[in-house]
Amino acid sequence: MVQRHREYRQKIISHYQPVHKELYTMQAAQFFVPSFLKAINENTEDSFRSIMAEPAPGIYTFEMLQPYFCELLLSEVETFERWVIETNFRIMRPNTMNRYGCVLDDFGLETMLDKLMEDFIRPMSRVFFPEVGGSTLDSHHGFVVEYGTDKDSELGFHVDDSEVTLNVCLGKQFSGGELFFRGIRCDKHVNSETQSEEIFDYSHVPGHAVLHRGRNRHGARATTSGCRVNLLLWCRSSVFRELKKYQKDSSNWCGECQREKKERQRQSIAATKLELLKRDGKPTS
Numbered sequence: 469m470v471q472r473h474r475e476y477r478q479k480i481i482s483h484y485q486p487v488h489k490e491l492y493t494m495q496a497a498q499f500f501v502p503s504f505l506k507a508i509n510e511n512t513e514d515s516f517r518s519i520m521a522e523p524a525p526g527i528y529t530f531e532m533l534q535p536y537f538c539e540l541l542l543s544e545v546e547t548f549e550r551w552v553i554e555t556n557f558r559i560m561r562p563n564t565m566n567r568y569g570c571v572l573d574d575f576g577l578e579t580m581l582d583k584l585m586e587d588f589i590r591p592m593s594r595v596f597f598p599e600v601g602g603s604t605l606d607s608h609h610g611f612v613v614e615y616g617t618d619k620d621s622e623l624g625f626h627v628d629d630s631e632v633t634l635n636v637c638l639g640k641q642f643s644g645g646e647l648f649f650r651g652i653r654c655d656k657h658v659n660s661e662t663q664s665e666e667i668f669d670y671s672h673v674p675g676h677a678v679l680h681r682g683r684n685r686h687g688a689r690a691t692t693s694g695c696r697v698n699l700l701l702w703c704r705s706s707v708f709r710e711l712k713k714y715q716k717d718s719s720n721w722c723g724e725c726q727r728e729k730k731e732r733q734r735q736s737i738a739a740t741k742l743e744l745l746k747r748d749g750k751p752t753s
């Protein structure tokens with residue numbers, strides 16, 4: 469982390485008084501629903517699948533957070549944002565796309581979110597996303613996004629700066645705000661066409677999580693009434709990023725690389741068949 473950002477965090481942490489101290493250390497039994505805890509404890513593909521739906525390839529949804537935890541986190545975020553306004557603090561938003569929301573890592577939740585990644589998200593990613601560094605996730609960017617008629621309304625089409633993204637709805641009451649997914653792409657193919665089987669729309673449910681590859685292109689539709697707040701954990705693997713520099717082939721995860729590779733194989737087989745036909749067709753002397 470650059471020095472300036474370290475100082476920024478220090479300044480917040482030394483002045484902001486947390487209200488819900490119990491949020492700042494991992495208290496799994498209070499945070500998560502029993503079914504999620506059980507699956508994580510068993511730590512097998514079968515146990516994960518037993519609590520999940522996979523409504524589109526590589527997109528997993530499951531019930532995760534207790535209402536109690538959602539309320540506490542919403543309340544902490546509101547308190548932090550009031551503090552920001554009262555003290556006239558120049559806050560940094562989660563990314564260039566948001567005018568609202570805040571970075572949880574900046575006001576003391578980094579350690580708890582690291583534990584969330586290491587003990588809960590990495591075990592699942594090891595099973596479901598091995599080809600993008602799922603087993604070696606080692607850093608994160610944790611934040612909340614907020615939408616409403618008086619806030620940001622929607623979120624444009626993008627890929628995350630993450631290998632694996634956890635997106636959990638915290639509440640409150642809202643309509644609209646659906647996520648739309650349009651397939652996994654490498655840098656080179658990020659703007660290529662969508663295949664029909666890659667189209668998937670998802671409606672957020674408070675307490676429920678969506679787990680997807682960061683490179684699965686997506687956006688969020690307008691929240692048309694009420695207020696929607698979601699917790700985002702962008703999980704990264706330094707190992708995967710290092711290896712990626714030396715590997716040109718992304719066909720084990722990019723949908724378009726895969727399609728191109730299949731197309732080349734199809735053409736090569738067709739050419740071979742034609743060649744064999746020609747040869748067999750010739751009379752032998």
Ligand SMILES: O=C(O)CCC(=O)C(=O)O
Pocket residue numbers: 613623628635647686687688698700
């Ligand atoms: O609004 C949402 O649920 C999606 C947020 C998102 O994709 C992001 O912040 O990267």
Ligand SMILES: [Fe+2]
Pocket residue numbers: 626627628686
């Ligand atoms: Fe995103």
